[in-house]
Amino acid sequence: APYDHTLFEERHLCYISPLGRGNFGCVELCRYDPLGDNTGELVAVKKLQPNKGPDLEDFQKEVKTLSVLHCDYIVKYRGVCYSMGRLSMSLVMEYLPYGSLNGYVWTNRHNITTRRMLLFASQICKGMEYLQTLRYVHRDLAARNILVANDSLVKIADFGLTKVLPFDKEYYRLSQPGQSPLFWLAPECLNENKFSNKSDVWSFGVVLHELFTYCDNSLNPKRICLQEIGQNVQGTSISMHLANMLANNWRLPAPPGCPPKVYSLMNDCWTYDFDKRPTFSDLSRKVENMIQDDR
Numbered sequence: 001a002p003y004d005h006t007l008f009e010e011r012h013l014c015y016i017s018p019l020g021r022g023n024f025g026c027v028e029l030c031r032y033d034p035l036g037d038n039t040g041e042l043v044a045v046k047k048l049q050p051n052k053g054p055d056l057e058d059f060q061k062e063v064k065t066l067s068v069l070h071c072d073y074i075v076k077y078r079g080v081c082y083s084m085g086r087l088s089m090s091l092v093m094e095y096l097p098y099g100s101l102n103g104y105v106w107t108n109r110h111n112i113t114t115r116r117m118l119l120f121a122s123q124i125c126k127g128m129e130y131l132q133t134l135r136y137v138h139r140d141l142a143a144r145n146i147l148v149a150n151d152s153l154v155k156i157a158d159f160g161l162t163k164v165l166p167f168d169k170e171y172y173r174l175s176q177p178g179q180s181p182l183f184w185l186a187p188e189c190l191n192e193n194k195f196s197n198k199s200d201v202w203s204f205g206v207v208l209h210e211l212f213t214y215c216d217n218s219l220n221p222k223r224i225c226l227q228e229i230g231q232n233v234q235g236t237s238i239s240m241h242l243a244n245m246l247a248n249n250w251r252l253p254a255p256p257g258c259p260p261k262v263y264s265l266m267n268d269c270w271t272y273d274f275d276k277r278p279t280f281s282d283l284s285r286k287v288e289n290m291i292q293d294d295r
């Protein structure tokens with residue numbers, strides 16, 4: 001039988017440190033070291049939290065989702081590791097040493113140029129364009145879910161909430177409000193639980209906002225929206241308040257020092273009518289033109 005490179009044996013997976021908590025469970029930095037001489041490769045291992053949140057079946061869907069994605073701008077799937085006699089499984093991914101984009105941009109805020117931000121933005125658009133060709137909707141596009149491979153390459157990650165569009169519809173309707181973070185969601189998600197490539201475009205606009213605030217926590221979308229809603233929200237849920245504000249044309253304010261053309265691109269992504277929002281290919285082109293103009 002051909003050697004299965006996607007099967008990781010638990011006994012050779014050496015735990016190093018925790019990386020963080022994702023939509024399904026925790027992710028750990030490990031070295032896969034079958035030779036036992038510390039020459040093995042570093043990998044990120046997403047363990048399914050047993051009987052916590054979504055179950056093994058949903059996790060297996062995430063594994064399936066990631067295993068068919070082959071794109072320079074999407075975190076690479078390496079394979080799976082079964083434990084407890086196939087009762088539990090872990091998702092093995094490439095390890096990106098620079099961590100998540102929000103941490104990277106904040107840490108390097110004093111020497112990241114507009115050009116570099118626009119390069120990251122164009123790579124995210126290309127990754128999303130690719131996802132779209134497979135009729136995937138990410139549903140959780142946010143700077144915390146983008147990883148940095150090196151100083152000029154970012155990749156989309158965390159496909160825990162990703163859904164495949166039905167063959168006959170261009171949107172995916174969740175049965176009940178999901179766990180996507182409200183402040184990255186398009187109005188039709190808040191009002192009708194309708195998710196589509198166009199709602200991913202809205203979230204991309206929020207990622208642009210995060211980038212151009214250098215992922216400053218004091219300016220993050222949640223904090224700005226809650227300030228606008230006002231602390232003493234009575235009765236009406238936060239998502240209703242947010243949906244009303246968006247319907248009344250309130251939008252996240254331009255980040256300090258943000259180039260006007262970038263803020264106008266964000267507002268294109270935040271067009272209320274999802275049919276009038278740009279596509280990710282429109283956005284890739286517009287961002288690349290900005291990179292050219294920025295010389």
Ligand SMILES: CC(C)(Nc1nc(-c2c[nH]c3ncc(Cl)cc23)ncc1F)C(=O)NCC(F)(F)F
Pocket residue numbers: 019020021022023026027028044075093094095096097098099100144145146147156157158
């Ligand atoms: C839950 C987890 C671990 N969080 C973090 N991952 C990494 C982190 C750093 N390097 C990584 N290489 C691969 C992977 Cl899958 C994660 C990391 N760094 C910091 C995190 F908070 C994660 O998965 N976040 C979603 C992602 F950022 F990946 F979109």
